[in-house]
Amino acid sequence: xxxxxxxxxxxKGKDKVRSKKQNAGVDLTAMVxxxxxxxxxxxxTTTLSQPQSMDLQMPDxxxxxxxxxxxxxESNTMTILLGKDNKLTYYMGMFNDPKEExxxxxxxxxxxxxxxxxxxxxxxxxxxxxxxxxxVVIKATDDATYTNMIDILDEMxxxxxxxxxxxxxxxxxxxxxx
Amino acid sequence: MAKMKKSSTRIDxxxxxxxxxxxxxxxxxxxxxxxxxxxxxxxxxxxxxxxIPSDDILxxxxxxxxxxxxxxxxxxxIDALVRMGKEYNIEFTEEEQVAFxxxxxxxxxxxxxxxxxxxxxxxxxxxxxxxxxxxxxSLNNQLSTWVKVxxxxxxxxxxxxxxKNFLKVAIKGDANERFGTVKEVMDILQEQRQNRFYLVxxxxxxxx
Numbered sequence: 001x002x003x004x005x006x007x008x009x010x011x012k013g014k015d016k017v018r019s020k021k022q023n024a025g026v027d028l029t030a031m032v033x034x035x036x037x038x039x040x041x042x043x044x045t046t047t048l049s050q051p052q053s054m055d056l057q058m059p060d061x062x063x064x065x066x067x068x069x070x071x072x073x074e075s076n077t078m079t080i081l082l083g084k085d086n087k088l089t090y091y092m093g094m095f096n097d098p099k100e101e102x103x104x105x106x107x108x109x110x111x112x113x114x115x116x117x118x119x120x121x122x123x124x125x126x127x128x129x130x131x132x133x134x135x136v137v138i139k140a141t142d143d144a145t146y147t148n149m150i151d152i153l154d155e156m157x158x159x160x161x162x163x164x165x166x167x168x169x170x171x172x173x174x175x176x177x178x
Numbered sequence: 179m180a181k182m183k184k185s186s187t188r189i190d191x192x193x194x195x196x197x198x199x200x201x202x203x204x205x206x207x208x209x210x211x212x213x214x215x216x217x218x219x220x221x222x223x224x225x226x227x228x229x230i231p232s233d234d235i236l237x238x239x240x241x242x243x244x245x246x247x248x249x250x251x252x253x254x255x256i257d258a259l260v261r262m263g264k265e266y267n268i269e270f271t272e273e274e275q276v277a278f279x280x281x282x283x284x285x286x287x288x289x290x291x292x293x294x295x296x297x298x299x300x301x302x303x304x305x306x307x308x309x310x311x312x313x314x315x316s317l318n319n320q321l322s323t324w325v326k327v328x329x330x331x332x333x334x335x336x337x338x339x340x341x342k343n344f345l346k347v348a349i350k351g352d353a354n355e356r357f358g359t360v361k362e363v364m365d366i367l368q369e370q371r372q373n374r375f376y377l378v379x380x381x382x383x384x385x386x
Contacts, residue, residue, distance in 0.1 A: 002295050025188065028192060028194070028195045029191060032195050032198055035198035035199050038202050038205075039202050039205060042202070042205035042206055042209050043205055044209065046209040051221070051230055051379070052224070052228060052229060052230065052378035053226075053228050053378050054377040054379055055226075055374070055375075055377075056374070056375045057227055057373060057374050058364065058368060058373045058375070059370075060371060060373055082357070113281075117286065124382075140357045141357070142358025142361065143356060143358070144357040145353065145354055145355065146352065146353060146356070146357055146360050147222040147238075148357065149357050149360070150222040150223075150377065150379055153224070154224040154382070157225060
């Protein structure tokens with residue numbers, strides 16, 4: 001490491017005046033160590049501190065002209081209901097006259113994702129993809145957690161569903177989520 | 179016998195030192211200091227990786243049925259505070275405005291803002307001083323007023339061709355928050371035709 005000149009200043013005034021041999025190089029190892037440590041620290045903190053986000057566009061509540069409203073075909077509409085304690089139920093079509101009765105499911109890759117992928121491939125077989133394909137309406141009770149909503153929105157991204165909306169839950173639907 | 183060559187074991191570190199300090203300077207200058215938060219939340223995870231815009235954004239933190247607000251940019255904050263003061267007939271002095279511009283986020287009734295700003299800088303961000311912004315009382319919906327003034331302030335300071343996307347709103351909800359509370363906040367925003375939100379999330383592993 002850093003070298004100290006240990007040469008004592010003793011013998012003075014002798015016959016020869018020897019010029020001291022100075023070590024010109026400074027040992028930079030410790031300095032480089034420190035610099036790299038700080039670089040690592042700043043590199044990691046900058047990339048981790050930038051949060052991600054999920055872009056959500058909600059429909060305008062006021063005065064939507066009738067011609068701008070999306071007509072939702074009932075056969076390819078799936079409604080997902082989110083309840084408390086991670087309860088999840090889905091049905092196809094209209095609530096009063098469902099194509100498929102409300103069925104319980106779970107969050108994650110073995111639950112609702114399989115159902116969604118199944119429905120998407122069923123519709124694709126009929127030539128219905130993209131905007132004409134599966135339409136998902138998400139309705140959450142007030143007791144569902146925010147994580148539940150993010151999880152479902154995330155499933156929409158993962159399964160590539162183009163048309164999905166968050167809607168207000170009706171009283172009848174609240175009833176079955178109890 | 180051949181003489182062993184005496185080779186030096188030292189490496190010249192100068193260049194390495196130069197490079198590392200150059201990088202260090204770069205990272206120090208580009209990084210932004212992590213802002214102290216009055217209410218730190220657990221973010222729900224998602225796989226979507228849209229980065230959140232860093233300027234001209236209003237962040238609404240929702241946790242335990244309380245709401246906190248964060249505004250980006252010092253000038254934006256001062257402008258919003260002055261406008262907010264006009265709405266509630268409170269005059270903020272120059273010092274109070276400067277003090278407010280240093281607060282990255284807050285959750286306090288506007289009528290108690292003066293007493294918070296009078297405190298020394300280290301004590302302003304104490305959690306117990308920030309009970310949340312009133313948003314449930316329809317006669318005293320300060321969240322709604324904050325959103326309104328922030329939107330006005332951002333809209334006016336934008337040039338005409340940039341006005342299409344003036345203020346962005348991010349919702350930072352706690353993972354365990356009831357959806358009902360988040361919904362209330364969204365409804366308040368939608369009443370002002372703020373229909374686009376960024377939902378702040380954390381990173382999720384790919385095999386989810």
